[in-house]
Amino acid sequence: MATGEASETGDDPSESGLRHTRGSAYYARNAEWLAKRYESLSFETVHQESLSFLPPAPARVADIGAGTGRDAAALTERGYEVVAVEPVARMREVAQRLHADAPVVWLEGALPHLACLNGPFDVLLVSAVWMHLAESDREPAMRRLHELLTPGGVLFLTVRHGPGPEEQQLFEVPDDETLDLARACGLRPVNVWEGADRLGRGQVCWTRLVLSRECA
Numbered sequence: 001m002a003t004g005e006a007s008e009t010g011d012d013p014s015e016s017g018l019r020h021t022r023g024s025a026y027y028a029r030n031a032e033w034l035a036k037r038y039e040s041l042s043f044e045t046v047h048q049e050s051l052s053f054l055p056p057a058p059a060r061v062a063d064i065g066a067g068t069g070r071d072a073a074a075l076t077e078r079g080y081e082v083v084a085v086e087p088v089a090r091m092r093e094v095a096q097r098l099h100a101d102a103p104v105v106w107l108e109g110a111l112p113h114l115a116c117l118n119g120p121f122d123v124l125l126v127s128a129v130w131m132h133l134a135e136s137d138r139e140p141a142m143r144r145l146h147e148l149l150t151p152g153g154v155l156f157l158t159v160r161h162g163p164g165p166e167e168q169q170l171f172e173v174p175d176d177e178t179l180d181l182a183r184a185c186g187l188r189p190v191n192v193w194e195g196a197d198r199l200g201r202g203q204v205c206w207t208r209l210v211l212s213r214e215c216a
Contacts, residue, residue, distance in 0.1 A: 023132055023167070023168055023169035023170075024087060024088050025167070026165065026167045026168050026169070027067075027088045027090070027091055028088050028089070028090040028091070029090075031068075031088070031090040031091050031093075031094045032094065034067070034068065034091075035068040035094045035095075035098060037199060038067060038068045038070055039068060039070055039098065040199075041070075041198055041199065042070075042074070043070055043071050043074030043075070044074070045198060046070075046071070046127070046198060047071070047127070047156065047158075047208075049191070049193045049195075049208055050156050050191075050208060050210055053154055053156070053190065053191070053210045054078075054123065054154070055122050055123065055154065057078055057079030057080050058079055058080065058081060059080055059081070059122035059123060060080070060081045060083075060120075060121045060122050060123070061075050061080045061081065061082045061083070061121060061122065061123040061124075061125065062082075062083045062084075062085060062117060062121045062123070062124050062125070062148065063075065063082060063083070063084045063085065063125045063127075064085045064109075064111065064114065064124060064125065064126045064129060064145075065085070065086065065087075065110075065111070065126060065127065065128065065129035065132075066084035066085060066086045066095065066106075067086060067091055067095065067127075067128070068091060068094055068095045068098060069084060069094075069095030069096070069098060069099040069102065069104065069106075070099075071125060071127060072084040072095075072099070072102065072104045073098075073099035073102035073104060075125075076102045076103050076104055077102070080123070082102075082103075082104050082105070083104070083105045083107060083117065083121075084104045084105065084106050084107070085107050085108070085109045085110070085114065085116060085117065086106065086107075086108070086109075087108060087109060087110035089108070092106055092108070111126075111129065111133060111137065111141040111144065111145075112133065112137045112138075112140040112141035112144055113140070113144060114144050114148065117148055119147060119148035119149065119150070120148060120149060120150035120151075120153065121148055121149060121150065121153060122149075122150055122153050122154070123153060123154050123155075123156070124145055124148060124149060124153070124154070124155045124156070125156045126145065126155065126156065126157045126158070127156065127157075127158045128158055128160060130157060130158075130159045130173060130178065131159055131160045131161075131170050131171055131172070131173050132169060132170065132171070133171065133173075134171060135171070138173070138177075138178075138181060139181060139185075142181050142182060142184075142185040142187070143185050145185075145187070146185045146186050146187055146213055149187075149213040150213065151213055151214070151215040152212065152213060152215050153212070153213050154190070154210060154211070154212050154213075155187060155209075155210070155211040155212070155213070156208075156209070156210060156211075157178070157208075157209045157210075157211060158206055158207070158208045158209070159173055159175070159178060159206065159207045159208075159209070160197075160204060160205075160206055161173075161204070161205050161206065161207065162197075162201070162203045162204035162205060163203055163204075164204075175192070175194075175207050178207070178209065179192070179209070182209070182211050186213060186214050187211040187212065187213055187214070188211065188212050188213075188214055189209065189210075189211055190210040190211060190212050191209070191210040192207065192208070192209050192210075193207070193208045194206070194207050194208075195208065
């Protein structure tokens with residue numbers, strides 16, 4: 001189990017990610033509707049391919065871009081110690097209401113810098129976040145994720161492909177780019193899957209990656 005800790009001072013003006021984008025306004029305005037959609041699927045359904053790569057609990061997990069808290073709450077039920085990072089205040093409010101009984105530590109923050117977190121963590125979950133990052137933010141974001149992981153720790157990364165509302169501010173990120181960047185930053189690909197959208201959006205598909213920080 002890693003001994004990573006979270007700082008309560010997550011309001012760093014240097015953070016980018018969703019914080020200062022049109023995308024953050026989209027999520028704030030649609031938080032209730034998005035919660036109904038996200039919470040209609042279980043953590044186990046969304047991440048079914050990756051579950052066998054979770055380390056035994058107890059272990060320390062950071063859910064980065066935690067949205068409505070579905071995954072963070074489910075991980076606490078499995079015995080993990082979870083810090084959830086979400087840049088949109090309205091999403092955090094909804095998450096804390098829906099999962100009020102889950103012992104999740106909630107912080108404000110965003111990739112690429114994640115100034116609110118101090119590692120190491122055994123597991124990082126970055127689900128449905130990577131495609132919000134502009135190309136210039138992806139390398140520093142990957143380096144920061146590597147820095148936050150304990151040696152041998154695991155990063156679960158899911159990347160959406162396909163169109164979405166313009167105001168959601170999505171970038172098309174090639175899988176080869178993500179894999180090459182991970183390797184360059186000292187993260188070893190363990191498994192990669194490509195699959196359909198589990199909410200049934202026909203033009204949307206996902207790449208799901210399991211990456212491990214190389215041991216020294």
